[in-house]
Amino acid sequence: MLANLQSASIAVFGAGVMGRSITALALGRGVDVVLIDVSDDVLQDARAEITQQMRHGQLMGAFPAGRTPGTLTATLSGEAAADAAVVIEAITEDASLKARVMTEISRTIPAGVPLITNTSGIPVAELAKSVRRPAELAGVHFMNPAYLIEMVEVVRGPQTGDDAMAAVLSFLERLGKKTVVVRDAPGFVTSRLLHPMINEAARIVAEGTASVESVDRLMHGCLGHPTGPLRTADLIGLDNLADALRLLAERTGNSTFEPCELLMEKVRRGDLGRKTGRGFYDYGEVLS
Amino acid sequence: MNQDPATTAEGIAQAITAFVSKRVGADVPADQDLFESGLVSSLFAMELVVHLEQAFSVQILGDDLKRDNFRSVRAMTALVLRLNGAGHATGA
Numbered sequence: 523m524l525a526n527l528q529s530a531s532i533a534v535f536g537a538g539v540m541g542r543s544i545t546a547l548a549l550g551r552g553v554d555v556v557l558i559d560v561s562d563d564v565l566q567d568a569r570a571e572i573t574q575q576m577r578h579g580q581l582m583g584a585f586p587a588g589r590t591p592g593t594l595t596a597t598l599s600g601e602a603a604a605d606a607a608v609v610i611e612a613i614t615e616d617a618s619l620k621a622r623v624m625t626e627i628s629r630t631i632p633a634g635v636p637l638i639t640n641t642s643g644i645p646v647a648e649l650a651k652s653v654r655r656p657a658e659l660a661g662v663h664f665m666n667p668a669y670l671i672e673m674v675e676v677v678r679g680p681q682t683g684d685d686a687m688a689a690v691l692s693f694l695e696r697l698g699k700k701t702v703v704v705r706d707a708p709g710f711v712t713s714r715l716l717h718p719m720i721n722e723a724a725r726i727v728a729e730g731t732a733s734v735e736s737v738d739r740l741m742h743g744c745l746g747h748p749t750g751p752l753r754t755a756d757l758i759g760l761d762n763l764a765d766a767l768r769l770l771a772e773r774t775g776n777s778t779f780e781p782c783e784l785l786m787e788k789v790r791r792g793d794l795g796r797k798t799g800r801g802f803y804d805y806g807e808v809l810s
Numbered sequence: 811m812n813q814d815p816a817t818t819a820e821g822i823a824q825a826i827t828a829f830v831s832k833r834v835g836a837d838v839p840a841d842q843d844l845f846e847s848g849l850v851s852s853l854f855a856m857e858l859v860v861h862l863e864q865a866f867s868v869q870i871l872g873d874d875l876k877r878d879n880f881r882s883v884r885a886m887t888a889l890v891l892r893l894n895g896a897g898h899a900t901g902a
Contacts, residue, residue, distance in 0.1 A: 578856040580875045670852055749851070757853075796853075 530607030537568035541612040546575035547669035550585035554592040579669040612640040621652040628653040643709040646679030657683035708773035723751040728784040752802040756795035868893040
Protein backbone atom coordinates (compact mmCIF):
# COMPACT_ATOMS: atom_id res chain seq x y z
CA MET A 523 0.00 0.00 0.00
CA LEU A 524 2.83 2.38 0.83
CA ALA A 525 4.62 1.57 -2.43
CA ASN A 526 1.41 2.42 -4.22
CA LEU A 527 1.27 5.72 -2.33
CA GLN A 528 4.71 6.64 -3.69
CA SER A 529 3.59 6.76 -7.28
CA ALA A 530 -0.06 7.66 -7.10
CA SER A 531 -1.81 10.98 -7.37
CA ILE A 532 -3.89 12.75 -4.76
CA ALA A 533 -7.21 14.55 -5.04
CA VAL A 534 -7.97 17.89 -3.40
CA PHE A 535 -11.57 19.07 -3.05
CA GLY A 536 -11.93 22.86 -2.92
CA ALA A 537 -9.74 25.30 -4.87
CA GLY A 538 -9.83 28.14 -2.35
CA VAL A 539 -6.94 29.52 -0.33
CA MET A 540 -6.04 26.21 1.34
CA GLY A 541 -6.81 23.92 -1.58
CA ARG A 542 -4.46 25.94 -3.77
CA SER A 543 -1.70 26.07 -1.23
CA ILE A 544 -1.90 22.33 -0.50
CA THR A 545 -1.91 21.61 -4.23
CA ALA A 546 1.20 23.75 -4.74
CA LEU A 547 2.89 21.86 -1.90
CA ALA A 548 2.11 18.46 -3.42
CA LEU A 549 3.09 19.48 -6.96
CA GLY A 550 6.36 20.97 -5.72
CA ARG A 551 7.11 17.64 -4.07
CA GLY A 552 6.51 15.77 -7.32
CA VAL A 553 3.02 14.49 -6.50
CA ASP A 554 0.31 14.66 -9.20
CA VAL A 555 -2.86 16.43 -8.07
CA VAL A 556 -6.47 16.33 -9.22
CA LEU A 557 -8.01 19.58 -7.98
CA ILE A 558 -11.80 19.66 -7.85
CA ASP A 559 -14.10 22.64 -7.40
CA VAL A 560 -17.69 23.55 -8.24
CA SER A 561 -16.68 26.71 -10.10
CA ASP A 562 -14.81 26.88 -13.38
CA ASP A 563 -13.81 30.49 -12.67
CA VAL A 564 -12.34 29.48 -9.33
CA LEU A 565 -10.41 26.66 -11.00
CA GLN A 566 -8.97 29.03 -13.58
CA ASP A 567 -7.86 31.48 -10.88
CA ALA A 568 -6.47 28.56 -8.93
CA ARG A 569 -4.33 27.37 -11.84
CA ALA A 570 -2.71 30.78 -12.17
CA GLU A 571 -2.18 31.20 -8.45
CA ILE A 572 -0.79 27.69 -7.97
CA THR A 573 1.79 28.40 -10.69
CA GLN A 574 2.89 31.48 -8.76
CA GLN A 575 2.86 29.59 -5.47
CA MET A 576 5.14 26.93 -6.92
CA ARG A 577 7.51 29.68 -8.03
CA HIS A 578 7.26 31.12 -4.53
CA GLY A 579 8.11 27.75 -3.02
CA GLN A 580 11.08 27.41 -5.33
CA LEU A 581 12.21 30.94 -4.48
CA MET A 582 12.19 30.11 -0.79
CA GLY A 583 13.93 26.77 -1.30
CA ALA A 584 10.86 24.87 -0.06
CA PHE A 585 10.97 22.11 -2.68
CA PRO A 586 13.70 19.49 -3.14
CA ALA A 587 16.14 20.57 -5.86
CA GLY A 588 15.89 18.73 -9.14
CA ARG A 589 12.52 17.16 -8.37
CA THR A 590 10.18 17.09 -11.36
CA PRO A 591 6.97 18.82 -10.29
CA GLY A 592 3.74 16.86 -10.31
CA THR A 593 1.08 17.55 -12.90
CA LEU A 594 -2.11 19.41 -12.09
CA THR A 595 -5.53 18.36 -13.34
CA ALA A 596 -8.22 20.90 -12.49
CA THR A 597 -11.76 19.64 -12.93
CA LEU A 598 -15.40 20.12 -11.98
CA SER A 599 -15.90 16.38 -11.69
CA GLY A 600 -15.75 14.76 -8.27
CA GLU A 601 -15.50 11.39 -10.03
CA ALA A 602 -11.93 12.34 -10.95
CA ALA A 603 -10.96 11.58 -7.35
CA ALA A 604 -11.69 7.88 -7.78
CA ASP A 605 -8.08 6.92 -8.58
CA ALA A 606 -6.38 9.02 -5.92
CA ALA A 607 -4.16 7.42 -3.29
CA VAL A 608 -5.13 10.10 -0.76
CA VAL A 609 -8.09 12.48 -0.81
CA ILE A 610 -8.01 15.87 0.90
CA GLU A 611 -11.15 17.88 1.57
CA ALA A 612 -10.35 21.61 1.74
CA ILE A 613 -13.66 23.34 1.11
CA THR A 614 -15.17 26.32 2.95
CA GLU A 615 -15.09 26.10 6.75
CA ASP A 616 -18.82 25.48 7.07
CA ALA A 617 -19.78 22.38 9.05
CA SER A 618 -22.98 21.51 7.18
CA LEU A 619 -21.41 22.12 3.77
CA LYS A 620 -18.39 20.03 4.75
CA ALA A 621 -20.71 17.26 5.95
CA ARG A 622 -22.55 17.25 2.62
CA VAL A 623 -19.37 17.21 0.54
CA MET A 624 -17.88 14.51 2.79
CA THR A 625 -20.85 12.29 2.04
CA GLU A 626 -20.32 12.76 -1.70
CA ILE A 627 -16.56 12.20 -1.53
CA SER A 628 -17.03 9.13 0.61
CA ARG A 629 -19.30 7.61 -2.06
CA THR A 630 -16.72 8.25 -4.79
CA ILE A 631 -13.53 6.89 -3.28
CA PRO A 632 -12.83 3.19 -2.79
CA ALA A 633 -12.21 1.54 0.57
CA GLY A 634 -8.64 1.80 1.82
CA VAL A 635 -8.05 5.35 0.58
CA PRO A 636 -7.40 7.70 3.49
CA LEU A 637 -9.66 10.75 3.55
CA ILE A 638 -8.18 13.88 5.09
CA THR A 639 -10.24 16.84 6.17
CA ASN A 640 -8.32 20.08 6.22
CA THR A 641 -10.32 21.88 8.85
CA SER A 642 -9.00 24.46 11.24
CA GLY A 643 -11.36 23.39 13.97
CA ILE A 644 -14.41 21.25 13.17
CA PRO A 645 -14.08 18.06 15.22
CA VAL A 646 -13.24 15.04 13.08
CA ALA A 647 -15.83 13.01 15.02
CA GLU A 648 -18.53 15.37 13.80
CA LEU A 649 -17.51 14.98 10.14
CA ALA A 650 -17.08 11.24 10.60
CA LYS A 651 -20.87 10.96 10.86
CA SER A 652 -21.11 11.87 7.16
CA VAL A 653 -18.68 9.33 5.74
CA ARG A 654 -19.08 5.65 4.95
CA ARG A 655 -15.85 4.56 6.61
CA PRO A 656 -15.09 6.73 9.65
CA ALA A 657 -11.95 4.67 10.36
CA GLU A 658 -10.40 6.10 7.19
CA LEU A 659 -10.99 9.76 8.07
CA ALA A 660 -8.37 11.90 9.82
CA GLY A 661 -7.88 15.64 10.24
CA VAL A 662 -4.84 17.53 9.00
CA HIS A 663 -4.72 21.21 9.75
CA PHE A 664 -2.40 22.67 7.12
CA MET A 665 -1.17 26.20 7.74
CA ASN A 666 -1.18 28.85 5.02
CA PRO A 667 0.97 28.88 2.94
CA ALA A 668 1.08 25.09 3.17
CA TYR A 669 4.11 24.87 0.88
CA LEU A 670 6.23 27.04 3.19
CA ILE A 671 5.19 26.17 6.73
CA GLU A 672 7.03 23.06 7.78
CA MET A 673 4.66 21.68 10.38
CA VAL A 674 1.07 20.48 10.33
CA GLU A 675 -1.34 19.59 13.11
CA VAL A 676 -2.69 16.07 12.69
CA VAL A 677 -5.97 15.18 14.35
CA ARG A 678 -6.89 11.65 15.20
CA GLY A 679 -10.65 11.30 15.56
CA PRO A 680 -12.09 8.81 18.06
CA GLN A 681 -12.89 6.45 15.16
CA THR A 682 -9.75 6.99 13.07
CA GLY A 683 -8.04 3.63 12.50
CA ASP A 684 -4.35 2.74 12.80
CA ASP A 685 -4.01 2.03 9.07
CA ALA A 686 -5.41 5.41 8.09
CA MET A 687 -3.19 7.19 10.62
CA ALA A 688 -0.11 5.39 9.32
CA ALA A 689 -1.02 6.20 5.70
CA VAL A 690 -1.69 9.86 6.49
CA LEU A 691 1.57 10.28 8.41
CA SER A 692 3.52 8.56 5.66
CA PHE A 693 1.90 10.82 3.06
CA LEU A 694 2.76 13.93 5.10
CA GLU A 695 6.34 12.76 5.41
CA ARG A 696 6.45 12.47 1.63
CA LEU A 697 5.32 16.10 1.51
CA GLY A 698 8.25 16.99 3.76
CA LYS A 699 6.06 17.92 6.71
CA LYS A 700 6.79 17.64 10.38
CA THR A 701 3.74 16.46 12.28
CA VAL A 702 2.28 16.66 15.75
CA VAL A 703 -0.68 14.38 16.42
CA VAL A 704 -3.38 15.61 18.80
CA ARG A 705 -6.74 14.35 19.95
CA ASP A 706 -10.00 15.56 18.52
CA ALA A 707 -11.57 18.72 20.02
CA PRO A 708 -13.09 21.95 18.70
CA GLY A 709 -10.23 24.06 17.35
CA PHE A 710 -7.72 21.31 18.22
CA VAL A 711 -4.63 23.10 19.61
CA THR A 712 -3.52 25.77 17.16
CA SER A 713 -6.92 27.30 16.33
CA ARG A 714 -8.10 27.10 19.92
CA LEU A 715 -5.16 29.28 20.90
CA LEU A 716 -4.63 31.43 17.82
CA HIS A 717 -8.17 32.36 16.78
CA PRO A 718 -9.29 33.77 20.16
CA MET A 719 -5.98 35.66 20.31
CA ILE A 720 -6.70 37.28 16.95
CA ASN A 721 -10.24 38.08 18.07
CA GLU A 722 -8.87 39.77 21.20
CA ALA A 723 -6.27 41.62 19.12
CA ALA A 724 -9.10 43.02 16.98
CA ARG A 725 -11.04 44.02 20.12
CA ILE A 726 -7.95 45.80 21.44
CA VAL A 727 -7.76 47.78 18.19
CA ALA A 728 -11.51 48.54 18.26
CA GLU A 729 -11.25 49.78 21.85
CA GLY A 730 -8.47 52.15 20.83
CA THR A 731 -5.84 50.67 23.15
CA ALA A 732 -3.36 50.32 20.31
CA SER A 733 -3.17 50.46 16.52
CA VAL A 734 -3.06 47.36 14.32
CA GLU A 735 0.66 47.95 13.75
CA SER A 736 1.37 48.41 17.46
CA VAL A 737 -0.41 45.20 18.45
CA ASP A 738 1.58 43.21 15.89
CA ARG A 739 4.85 44.93 16.73
CA LEU A 740 4.44 44.13 20.42
CA MET A 741 3.53 40.50 19.83
CA HIS A 742 6.47 40.21 17.46
CA GLY A 743 9.07 42.16 19.38
CA CYS A 744 8.17 41.14 22.92
CA LEU A 745 6.72 37.67 22.48
CA GLY A 746 8.38 36.37 19.33
CA HIS A 747 5.23 35.87 17.27
CA PRO A 748 6.52 35.64 13.67
CA THR A 749 4.24 38.27 12.13
CA GLY A 750 1.84 39.42 14.83
CA PRO A 751 -1.75 38.13 15.14
CA LEU A 752 -3.42 40.65 12.84
CA ARG A 753 -1.03 40.09 9.96
CA THR A 754 -1.65 36.38 10.47
CA ALA A 755 -5.41 37.05 10.36
CA ASP A 756 -5.02 38.73 6.98
CA LEU A 757 -3.15 35.69 5.73
CA ILE A 758 -5.80 33.26 7.02
CA GLY A 759 -8.63 35.29 5.49
CA LEU A 760 -11.03 37.19 7.75
CA ASP A 761 -14.14 35.40 6.44
CA ASN A 762 -12.59 32.05 7.23
CA LEU A 763 -11.50 33.31 10.62
CA ALA A 764 -15.02 34.55 11.46
CA ASP A 765 -16.44 31.16 10.42
CA ALA A 766 -13.88 29.35 12.55
CA LEU A 767 -14.54 31.55 15.59
CA ARG A 768 -18.29 30.98 15.31
CA LEU A 769 -17.70 27.23 15.13
CA LEU A 770 -15.47 27.42 18.17
CA ALA A 771 -18.02 29.46 20.14
CA GLU A 772 -20.84 27.06 19.28
CA ARG A 773 -18.86 23.96 20.12
CA THR A 774 -17.21 25.16 23.33
CA GLY A 775 -20.14 27.21 24.64
CA ASN A 776 -17.72 30.10 25.19
CA SER A 777 -19.43 33.19 23.76
CA THR A 778 -16.27 35.35 23.94
CA PHE A 779 -15.08 33.29 20.96
CA GLU A 780 -17.83 34.84 18.78
CA PRO A 781 -16.15 37.02 16.12
CA CYS A 782 -15.93 40.59 17.38
CA GLU A 783 -17.67 43.52 15.70
CA LEU A 784 -14.56 44.91 13.97
CA LEU A 785 -13.88 41.54 12.39
CA MET A 786 -17.50 41.19 11.24
CA GLU A 787 -17.49 44.72 9.85
CA LYS A 788 -14.43 43.94 7.73
CA VAL A 789 -16.04 40.75 6.46
CA ARG A 790 -19.25 42.64 5.53
CA ARG A 791 -17.19 45.20 3.62
CA GLY A 792 -15.38 42.45 1.73
CA ASP A 793 -12.02 43.36 3.28
CA LEU A 794 -11.01 39.76 3.78
CA GLY A 795 -7.24 40.11 4.08
CA ARG A 796 -4.43 39.43 1.63
CA LYS A 797 -6.66 37.62 -0.82
CA THR A 798 -8.73 40.76 -1.47
CA GLY A 799 -5.83 43.19 -1.04
CA ARG A 800 -7.08 44.63 2.24
CA GLY A 801 -7.89 43.41 5.74
CA PHE A 802 -6.29 44.82 8.86
CA TYR A 803 -3.55 45.99 6.50
CA ASP A 804 -3.63 47.41 2.99
CA TYR A 805 -1.64 45.31 0.52
CA GLY A 806 -2.02 47.49 -2.52
CA GLU A 807 -2.69 45.33 -5.53
CA VAL A 808 -3.54 41.69 -4.98
CA LEU A 809 -0.65 39.33 -5.50
CA SER A 810 -1.47 37.23 -8.50
CA MET B 811 12.46 49.60 -25.64
CA ASN B 812 14.42 52.83 -25.79
CA GLN B 813 17.10 54.31 -23.57
CA ASP B 814 14.78 55.35 -20.76
CA PRO B 815 15.96 55.22 -17.13
CA ALA B 816 14.34 51.81 -16.76
CA THR B 817 17.16 50.26 -18.80
CA THR B 818 20.18 51.75 -17.02
CA ALA B 819 21.64 50.28 -13.85
CA GLU B 820 21.13 53.52 -12.01
CA GLY B 821 17.53 53.89 -13.14
CA ILE B 822 16.69 50.30 -12.27
CA ALA B 823 18.31 50.58 -8.84
CA GLN B 824 16.41 53.78 -8.15
CA ALA B 825 13.07 52.29 -9.14
CA ILE B 826 13.63 49.16 -7.04
CA THR B 827 14.81 51.20 -4.06
CA ALA B 828 11.70 53.37 -4.28
CA PHE B 829 9.41 50.34 -4.38
CA VAL B 830 11.10 48.48 -1.53
CA SER B 831 11.48 51.57 0.68
CA LYS B 832 7.82 52.42 0.29
CA ARG B 833 6.67 48.90 1.10
CA VAL B 834 8.90 48.38 4.15
CA GLY B 835 8.56 51.96 5.38
CA ALA B 836 12.31 52.49 5.75
CA ASP B 837 15.33 53.66 3.77
CA VAL B 838 17.02 50.74 2.07
CA PRO B 839 20.70 51.02 1.13
CA ALA B 840 21.56 49.17 -2.09
CA ASP B 841 23.76 46.62 -0.30
CA GLN B 842 21.52 45.90 2.64
CA ASP B 843 20.60 42.24 3.06
CA LEU B 844 16.82 42.45 3.03
CA PHE B 845 16.26 38.93 4.33
CA GLU B 846 18.83 39.04 7.10
CA SER B 847 17.58 42.41 8.31
CA GLY B 848 14.06 40.99 8.54
CA LEU B 849 12.73 43.69 6.21
CA VAL B 850 11.49 41.18 3.69
CA SER B 851 9.15 38.35 4.66
CA SER B 852 8.75 35.23 2.56
CA LEU B 853 5.50 36.61 1.13
CA PHE B 854 7.02 39.95 0.23
CA ALA B 855 9.87 38.12 -1.46
CA MET B 856 7.38 36.75 -4.00
CA GLU B 857 5.86 40.20 -4.42
CA LEU B 858 9.31 41.41 -5.37
CA VAL B 859 9.49 38.76 -8.08
CA VAL B 860 6.11 39.76 -9.50
CA HIS B 861 6.92 43.45 -9.22
CA LEU B 862 10.25 43.14 -11.06
CA GLU B 863 8.62 41.11 -13.81
CA GLN B 864 5.87 43.68 -14.32
CA ALA B 865 7.93 46.83 -13.85
CA PHE B 866 10.80 45.77 -16.12
CA SER B 867 9.01 43.41 -18.51
CA VAL B 868 11.24 40.47 -17.65
CA GLN B 869 10.51 36.85 -16.85
CA ILE B 870 12.29 35.35 -13.87
CA LEU B 871 12.41 31.61 -14.37
CA GLY B 872 14.19 28.43 -13.40
CA ASP B 873 17.43 28.81 -11.49
CA ASP B 874 17.00 32.57 -11.31
CA LEU B 875 14.19 32.02 -8.83
CA LYS B 876 16.39 31.93 -5.76
CA ARG B 877 16.62 34.13 -2.74
CA ASP B 878 20.15 35.32 -3.49
CA ASN B 879 18.88 37.22 -6.53
CA PHE B 880 16.51 39.24 -4.33
CA ARG B 881 18.73 39.65 -1.31
CA SER B 882 19.50 43.32 -1.93
CA VAL B 883 18.62 46.16 -4.28
CA ARG B 884 22.01 45.61 -5.93
CA ALA B 885 21.34 41.92 -6.52
CA MET B 886 17.91 42.64 -8.00
CA THR B 887 19.38 45.36 -10.24
CA ALA B 888 21.98 42.94 -11.57
CA LEU B 889 19.29 40.35 -12.25
CA VAL B 890 17.08 42.78 -14.14
CA LEU B 891 20.02 44.09 -16.18
CA ARG B 892 21.06 40.57 -17.10
CA LEU B 893 17.51 39.51 -18.07
CA ASN B 894 16.90 42.74 -19.95
CA GLY B 895 20.10 42.29 -21.89
CA ALA B 896 19.17 38.75 -22.81
CA GLY B 897 15.70 39.89 -23.83
CA HIS B 898 17.06 42.53 -26.18
CA ALA B 899 19.53 40.16 -27.75
CA THR B 900 16.91 37.56 -28.59
CA GLY B 901 14.22 40.07 -29.40
CA ALA B 902 16.31 42.04 -31.90
